[in-house]
Amino acid sequence: MLGPVEVEVDGRPLDLGAPKPRRLLAVLALHRGRPVSPETIAEALWGDEPPASHAVTIQGYVSGLRKILEPERAPRGASTVIQTSALGYALRLPLDDIDAARLEAAVRSAGATARTDRDRPWLLAGSPDPADLAAAAELLDEALEAWRGEPYADLVDDPVIAVERSRLHEVRTAAVEIRELIRMQRGDAAAAARRLEAEAAGQPHRERLWLLYAAALVRAERQVDALAALRRLRDALRDELGVDASPAVGALETAILQQRVAPGAAAEPTPALRVAVVDDHPMFRMGMTGLLGSLDGLELVGAAGESATARKLVSRGVDVVLMDLDLAGESGIELTRELMREHPDLKVLVMTMHEDDDHVAGALHAGAAGYLLKSAEADDVLRAIRGVARGELIIGSAVAGAARSRLAGPGDPR
The missing domain is CATH 3.40.50.2300 (Response regulator)
Structure with a gap:
């Protein structure tokens, strides 16, 4: 779902056929196992003008998808992947089989390992085990590799889809932030700075991202560039949003000037x-x-x-x-x-x-x-x-x- 709809079985891609069955599968995946009514599906496939026989057409699409997804199912056997109920159709897959859900799970798991101080998000809280950090980094790398473009690219724009796409972009950014914080902690601040620079360029108002970028620059011995980055953040927030930067920005600027942004520095967590x-x-x-x-x-x-x-x-x-x-x-x-x-x-x-x-x-x-x-x-x-x-x-x-x-x-x- 993190891009155009693709389905793989044992590493082998499946041909889903025409655009509308692909779109139908995306709608079912979006609802994460909850039944989706034929009316909701029809709106996603045809907008405000579905054909009079849309229920029958949807039934045909579902039948075709079942044949693709469960080729060994008996002709009249019950489907275990796309199930029918009085409420509509539901995609019954383990969440770990959906790339969007894997990305969210990776962020939750890695975030629990690489906790940061609420007021100083450029520092890891406590002393996480290096092996746990390495495992979290591997989990995030695998989840981020699945990002292939705009989420649910097969679905047309509507408010619900827009909210979900925005949410998944946020989850992806959170994954990048945690991943690069771990990279800094493991001693490769220069690589973290390069990766965070590209992310920050596209999100000029996201404080946490810019704080991590500035911290990576400092650890890569680029203090002047770090202070300049924080000035750009302050200017963007003030000039484009009319708001002041949070106290965390000032705290990092002070830490940079006092040379207190050290690799491996940790902070005691404040209550969530x-x-x-x-x-x-x-x-x-x-x-x-x-x-x-x-x-x-x-x-x-x-x-x-x-x-x-x-x-x-x-x-x-x-x-x-x-x-x-x-x-x-x-x-x-x-x-x-x-x-x-x-x-x-x-x-x-x-x-x-x-x-x-x-x-x-x-x-x-x-x-x-x-x-x-x-x-x-x-x-x-x-x-x-x-x-x-x-x-x-x-x-x-x-x-x-x-x-x-x-x-x-x-x-x-x-």
Whole structure:
């Protein structure tokens, strides 16, 4: 799925035939074993104008795929790969057989081995075993080799696909960051700097990536270049996003000037922020939980699609809640007000599609500590989570004007 759809069995590529069966297989893979209705499949294959006989056509595509994927299956035998239920069709494969899932698993595993300090992400926390670091590096290398281009390239653009592609790009970047941190730790800072330079060039606002790039330059005895890189990061954040760099950037600049960025230096970890996601859209929940699970310094407590589950999650001890404003007929603003009344130390960061003045003002008056649109970049989400946890008011640039004009006035949409 990390590129055009390809299927291999025992290292041998299979011919999936025409574009639409390939697209159908990609849709099933996207849903990771959950049933997909014929209507959802039809929309992915034909858009808003499916043929009248689309259900029969889809059935034919599924039959053809089953023959390709299970050539030894008896003519009327039950399929173990693409199964049919009252809810639709589901791709039943071990997650380890899907390259996107392998990449996510590699990031989770390697991230647990190569933990970093939340405030100084250029340093490994503790003293990880060199053999464990080597194994993590090999796992990441194997997973990254499977990246062949734009994820789910066979599927047309729509909001759900866009969110999943963005999430997988984020997972890939996290994999590169961990891999190059391990490379630095193992003494090859020059190679890490070369690889991180190429990544940083395409992501001018991603702080962690630039911090690692600068640290690699220092360890490669290029201190002047490292300070210049951090200046470029500061300029890009200020001039293009209108925000200041985080304290971590200043901390690294100070460490460089004081010659305290040493190979193998380690830091004691600071407690991870406990985060929960409250959103009634299953694909957004899946994407956001995957993103949060790949980021250092965050512990995902869980995800909820409605208020009752959200209350239970928060009662388990949560620092920051990512809150949607539309919860299957319920009001995220009212839930925010309730949670803040019962948990005064909780921080609520709204993530929504609503950018109008009334929703912004209503959420802030209910006690939300931050407001972002769902189109926000992953690095902006991470920066916002940490900002609200520190007690800052975080407003996305797309709704900053609304916040300024309405904060002082009433606003309470329900």
